[in-house]
Amino acid sequence: MSKTLFKKLMVTHLVVILISIAVLGVFLSQLMKNYFLNTKEDELTTKGQEISSITAQYLKGELNEDTTRYIINSLERFVDARVWVVDKNGLIRMVSRGSQCGRGRMMMRQGFQLPPEETNRVLNGETVKQVGESPHFTEPMVSVAVPIVDRAAGRHEVIGAVFLHAPVTGVTVTLQKVYTFLIIATLVAVILAGLLAVYLSKAISNPLHQITAAALAMAKGDYQTRVKVQSSDEVGELAASFNYMGDKLSETIDALHQEKSKIESLIMSLGEGVIATDRTGTVVRVNTMARKLMQFAEDPIGRNIKECCSGGVAEIIQKVLEEGIGKSATLKKENITVLALASPIKDSRENISGTVCVLQDISEAEKLEQMRKDFVSDVSHELRTPLTAIRGYNEALSDGTVEDPEIRQKYHNIIREETQRLERLIHDLLDLSRLQSGKISLELEPLDVGAVIRSTVEKLEPQINIKGIAVELDIPQNIPYIMGNEDRLVQLLIILLDNAVRYTDAGGKIFVSVGDVGLKGVEIAITDTGKGIPKEDIPFIWERFYKVDKSRTRTGAGTGLGLAIARQIVELHHGTIEVESELGRGTTFKIVFPLAES
């Protein structure tokens, strides 16, 4: 850059200097030439006029030839001019010595007749001046012709003329000196211009070099680069503006970075998974949730979606890129269900520049939906069984086919039992939903759990005994009080005792014990020697409508709501309930209640 700048400055300086010197030279030489020639003409005119009276005397014969010749020769020496004396006929009467030899083109001598065009004007009384080539000399001459006037006795008559010719050579020599001086001046000016151009180009190009280097550094990402402001001229202003631009640029870029990292962490911490691709389907962004849901084998960034995602997601992203409209898909993975929604990212010209795919874990929602469906079908099923029985027996009774009063009575009993079963089912369902709603909080008070157990068992004992099952209690003295709600505690005991009775055959035993388990609270254990619960069913017995024996839907069987209600009651007491069971041997339910504060 400095080279070009240097060249430009150098050429500009040279052109300006050369033009100025050329104009000056032409003007000066013309001026001086004119000055010298005018001076010479004036000098010749003055001398001519001075000599004209002497030559007048000579022409009139009043002055002799030798004296006159002596005078004009002297004049020739003093003014370096050839002198001719011409009479009124144009005839040369006398010439100075230099005119006879030397520089004259021909031998100028007395008696030479000058052509009329050279003498006409002067012989008419006019002083004639002329510069240039003369036919009588070999070099350019300054010539002046002065008329010789006879003024004797009041007359005014031109009787001849004096011609004075001086060579121009003197002027030319002086002009040559002027030219030499101008050439030297030009050379000095050119050298100075060169030095000045080097200095100026350095003064301008050094800061420009710095600014260029700083701009390149900025382009590479170093926004802290600044340049030194060394002057207050335009280059200095440029450096200051550059620094200001750097400040603004780094401020803007910092702000952008902050904004970007905010958006980045926002996307990263989203509860939904996000996968973004460019228009070729290459993955450009993946957030934490997406990695968790998709379980990529390798880092997907920079790879094509088809390589890193199996099926669904890759397929819909591909379709979105092709068709430009949103697509969705549901993906089932081991134990989760993911809903993928892919949409196109469009630029301002509505061209697709990529896609963004949002992944939602809908396992929970699906489970809920499934539960709702199961619930509806379970309830309908549970309702249908007693209703079918009621309708069947009712029809049998009303169409008169059954006449035997005993059988009729039996049918009436079944209808009543099934109606009661329906009532119980609806009551239990409502109770369970109330307990599960979280809206109810039990009023807890210190309770003597032993007393509650005793009175409950006492009430149920007749029914238990009818089935041929023995009940044994082990309730030690000094059992601490628990925090409980008596009615709910009774309900809980009935559910568990009812199960124990129901799933134990005649001859079996039910054992109810209470124990102090220290800080944990008070433990109630209800053990039976019944049929037990298969291991694989144990985790599910707490679910609504869950029954181990699925075929047991006939009249008189349970609804499968008991243990679901039991668990809710225990939870509302902030206690725990667990089961231990061995198939064919029996089952134990253990409930721990927190102690009442003493």
Ligand SMILES: Nc1ncnc2c1ncn2[C@@H]1O[C@H](COP(=O)(O)OP(=O)(O)OP(=O)(O)O)[C@@H](O)[C@H]1O
């Ligand atoms: N003591 C027990 N011995 C053996 N199996 C039991 C025992 N208690 C519960 N079960 C099993 O757990 C299932 C669920 O019991 P749950 O009390 O919830 O329903 P249910 O007894 O069938 O009906 P109900 O709502 O009338 O009580 C029962 O169907 C039964 O298979």
Ligand SMILES: [Mg+2]
């Ligand atoms: Mg039950």
